[in-house]
Amino acid sequence: MTTIEKTAGVPAPRSESDSTPLLEVRDLHVEFHTRDGIAKAVNGVNYTVSAGETLAVLGESGSGKSVTAQAIMGILDMPPGRIPQGEILFRGQDMLKMSGEERRKIRGQKIAMIFQDALSSLNPVLSVGYQLGEMFRVHQGASRKEAKAKAIELMDKVKIPAASARVNDYPHQFSGGMRQRIMIAMALALEPDLIIADEPTTALDVTVQAQVMDLLAELQREYQMGLILITHDLGVVADVADKIAVMYAGRIVETAPVHELYKRPAHPYTRGLLDSIPRLDQKGQELYAIKGLPPNLLKVPAGCAFNPRCPKADDICRTDAPALHQVTERDGSELTGRGSACHFWKETIHG
Amino acid sequence: MAEPVKKETAVDATPGVTDVIKKDASTTTEVEALLDVQVDRGEPILQVRNLVKHFPLTQGILFRKQIGAVKAVDGVSFDLYQGETLGIVGESGCGKSTVAKLLMTLEKATAGEVFYKGQDITKLSGRALKAVRRNIQMVFQDPYTSLNPRMTVGDIIGEPYEIHPEVAPKGDRRRKVQELLDVVGLNPEYINRYPHQFSGGQRQRIGIARGLALNPEIIICDEPVSALDVSVQAQVINLMAKLQDEFNLSYIFIAHDLSIVRHISDRVGVMYLGKIAEIGSDEEIYEHPTHPYTQALLSAVPVPDPAAREHRERIILTGDVPSPANPPSGCRFRTRCWKAEERCSTEMPLLAIPERFRGQDTPAAHESACHFAEEKDVVGAA
Structure with a gap:
């Protein structure tokens, strides 16, 4: 049923025990080569995220906030994209110098991403349970049966009602808010250290947005994850962020x-x-x-x-x-x- | 297609709204003459009564049979006064865009009436309907898909004149279009450019100029700024406020951004699953909401003030909006409402001033469709 709750206060500042932050972006440049010339999407971005911290990246469309996130995830289209200079340090190691194999180990297991539009980010011809289970099959070599059991567990975790009955449903059978929960579940699957949420609630209604942001905050507290929240909504930022970078x-x-x-x-x-x-x-x-x-x-x-x-x-x-x-x-x-x-x-x- | 709907399912008594002003006219010429009459400021210009739109759900290919209906709009009544802005808010799927289409007569209403200057526009046709459509124009949500990419800006804004040549004689059109471009803050020399040469905010200005071309009296804005960047939204909102003063327009402003609706609206209606849950002046709705849905909606809006997050009370609704094909019995909000009792599932609450506030001079005394309407302190969208 509906809950009425007082919002939790700002969590106490965490002790900076270890000196290396979880993620550090240093002087990152990204450019796109187009027919009309070189579009400089990112020109020297620096930021750091520690464990358990929420960094909000605020900016309008075209400010480079999503491109930065894609560069961190290593899912930038290259070409036309290019990273002429900069470093992305994850626990002190530069990811841009890693081999594809090494990056693949980090992507999904250590750093995961939640996309804006859940409908177009999920595969419409595969069941939700299959797509959630894929994380375990690919990264951990789990069997189909194990993967499905874990998928149900995850769906419970993100509070999808009747998870075991709905695990074989397809994305179109879920509402927008539920689909976004599945995206969150997928990102959480391997309990990563850092989650990048690219406009996670922009496509949702305010009442559902409140549910989803609450869930995200709760899970972040539970796992002590770092969170990069990319948004243009000043209201959402004020509600959840610890620090802000305006682009x-x-x-x-x-x-x-x-x-x-x-x-x-x-x-x-x-x-x-x-x-x-x-x-x-x-x-x-x-x-x-x-x-x-x-x-x-x-x-x-x-x-x-x-x-x-x-x-x-x-x-x-x-x-x-x-x-x-x-x-x-x-x-x-x-x-x-x-x-x-x-x-x-x-x-x-x-x- | 549309099956007549039994009266008792759609009745929505709204004693608060003034009675319908009907004007009799038998011939088309008489109707047209009545439509030309100016309405005084503060008088109702558009009166909507028990408006219903059901989209049939069919099964089978050859022998289509109706197995149900999506009740997109199910008994909506309100008045729009001359010169005011009526905001309509609600979640996606609550029927606010369908209301807009019905008012534009782009969709045929299943039941109910829309009186424009005393004429029921759902019954008009031919020349009289054309005259009505000239006076009710629309601005669409997405400026990227609502402009034809193969037409120049001049053609887009001038197209209404092809259909209504009486507004601007042929030789005069180019000058008129340039005037309109100037009015909405674009360079009149851009008349030969194509939509792709403009940014989102500029395109929305083109959409507004097209809406203004026929000197309408009512403009229906369906989410006019939600596709725009934050820094550009304010520009378009300011433009719309300026045009309202300049051309004496009445707006129906549909949006889901509650703070923008509050800024621009004189009155606000909150919709839920095809019905109006609560309607009143902006202060009544935002400061003294009495319907639980309005309270939940307002409390869910993130406030751009980090200091508020420590002491803010939030009502987090669980679940999703039920399907409009199979809405809950009684009060439609009861499945997500924390106040719901037995009575809510059997008796449909009518949109009326709650009994406990009736006759009192408090801001809480406005129409609210809830059996247990009461004020609750919520920190809403400022």
């Missing part, structure tokens, strides 16, 4: 712990996004809108990519691309985990 035109423009970002954005783009959420006290007034359009990746503006749309843009913004500056308090004390790729971050955060 724009293939770069990270701001990083911050979740509370800090909403309270005091340090980049004009983040501020614009937050301001364009309809608020109660602004009813009937014009919404704040970021003018213009996201840039074409074939010709990203010189300097800061956001400069044509930025209210603060100055001459320096049109010539020099800003690095990700460490954000400090007014008195110069460092704010941990905060960075802003804006020449005028001081003015933006301190008013």
